[in-house]
Amino acid sequence: MPPLASVLAAPGEQGRLWWRAAAEAxxxxxxxxGTFAAMAGLANxxxxxxxxxxxxxxxxxxxxxRRLPTVSLLGLAALLGVVPYYGLIAAVIAYTTARRLTDPRxxxxxxxxxxxxxVATATVSTPYTGLGTHGYGLALGAVxxxxxxxxxxxxxxxxxxxxxxxxxxxxxxxxxxxxRRLAGDASRSAERTRIAAEMHDLVGHRLSLIAVHTGGLEMALRDQEPRLRESAAHVRQAARDAMHELRQILGVLGPLSRDTGTEALTDAxxxxxxxxxxxxESRGAGTPIELDWQGPDLDRRDAQVRRAVHRVVREALTNVHKYATGAAVTVAVTxxxxxxxxxxxxxxxxxPADRPELSTGRGLTGLRERVELLGGSLDAGVRPEGGFQVHAVMPAVPDPAETGRRPAPDAGLGSGATALSGIQHRVGSVLxxxxxxxxxxxxxxxxVILVEQAKPQPVYGQPDQIRVGMSKQRxxxxxxxxxxxxxxxxxxxxPARPADSTSCVYGFGRDEEAHTREGLFPVAxxxxxxxxxIKIDHFTVPMVTEPSATDTSGGRR
Known part of the structure; x- marks a missing residue:
């Protein structure tokens, strides 16, 4: 997220960012x-x-x-050369920066x-920070x-x-x-389309022939046999009804994204x-029906939802006509x-019908599949007080990702397993x-210990590190x-002291003279x-031997 986006983020997001920054600081x-305490013996x-x-x-x-990885890493690298106590902070920044950058070069x-x-800042700064010479800084910076x-x-x-x-x-x-899912959906759709085409070509053609021949027979019997003519008219009408129903079935078997029946989907x-x-239509056939509608109309809802509602009501009414002729019906839409x-x-x-028609159950099965494809559910069965009921519930706005496939039965278990895996991953990352x-x-x-052990120490009698301009304490x-x-x-x-000196300190000096002349020792x-x-003088003075105490025998040591 860029800096401007973080400023314009929601209050909850801003609070989370501030808390994370405070925790990191x-x-x-x-x-x-902790590093300062561990390196307390390092002079500075x-x-x-x-x-x-x-x-x-x-x-x-x-x-x-995270926002400025280059500036952060280079800035702390410069500080690290001057102050070695920031080593662990530098390690965190180097790790994060290298992990986030994708360009290898x-x-x-x-x-x-x-x-x-x-290395450069350590080499230059160590003499001024009191850590050691330039060589020591080079070694420390490399480590x-x-x-x-x-x-x-x-x-x-x-x-x-x-x-x-x-x-x-x-x-x-x-x-x-x-x-894989799309390939399965495509294969099922293609198979449904193939079945629909075969049924249309085979059965539809035969039904159309029956309707044509029956129409001719009706015309031929118009004046000769009125009773036979009426029967022929009924056969022709039955053939037309069969063709009509066949094409409706073909609409179900066709691709789910469109309706291919004669009653194609309309705005109504x-x-x-x-x-x-x-x-x-059912009232005209002698079936008393009441409609209980609660809520707004469905004219603004998705076409698949409206089609499913139409199919559920029509199939339920068809079953009433078949198995419960004349029974009172209530249609409730919420x-x-x-x-x-x-x-x-x-x-x-x-x-009750003397010879009830045998039910195949295919109509309700097709309805259930249609409703479930939208993410809903359908229940149908005999009521305890008698009669029959079909109840369908579907989302008003189907999820596009779910439309056309059934939900997995163990989806909840998968999400729980994913959450547990995420927690384990976070704990593992922290450890x-x-x-x-x-x-x-x-x-x-x-x-650092190895470099400190290899650091040159002042040699007794050869304080080569002392230079003009140093303080007396140093x-x-x-x-x-x-x-x-x-x-x-x-x-x-x-030798004579400098005229403008205010004090002098005496110590052991170089010993070149002591090696060539006996009885002398160097003074600095x-x-x-x-x-x-302001001035360093090296000279030698005679070594004076003082008498020591006598031993118990009266001689000298």
Missing amino acids: VGGGILAV GFTPGLLIPLTLLALLLLVIR RRTLLLLGASLLT LAATTIGVPGLGGISAGQQDRLVTALQERTAAAEEA TGTRADLEALME HTEDQVAVRVRNEPPDF TALLGLAGVAVTMMLG VEELGYGDQDAIRAAARGRE RYCFRDDKL
């Missing part, structure tokens, strides 16, 4: 304090007034690492540039760059490649599942006026924002991050301080003006 502060020239602002800057770079150049920047930028960066590269591979595999799996199909027309419910209920017939930080911390500390730290015995031995034998004199070293 606190965590980075804990890492910095930082004061709290300088260290606190630098630490706040390091924490800011940690927080913005940019990623490699960035990690290499950050490593070189750490910090390798352990806190190089190794975490390689880990981030590996994790990023794994994330992208998993995402690609998930996308390919989803695409394969969708392709499934509306209140359409159902009123259906019921008026239309809300979320769903459409249709209930067709008939009372027991006053005069891996903690173990990785612990490994980086141990490796960094071992490297000279005493490197040269072991002022020696009263050496001061007394040099009195009267030392450091003269200061206002606590600043």
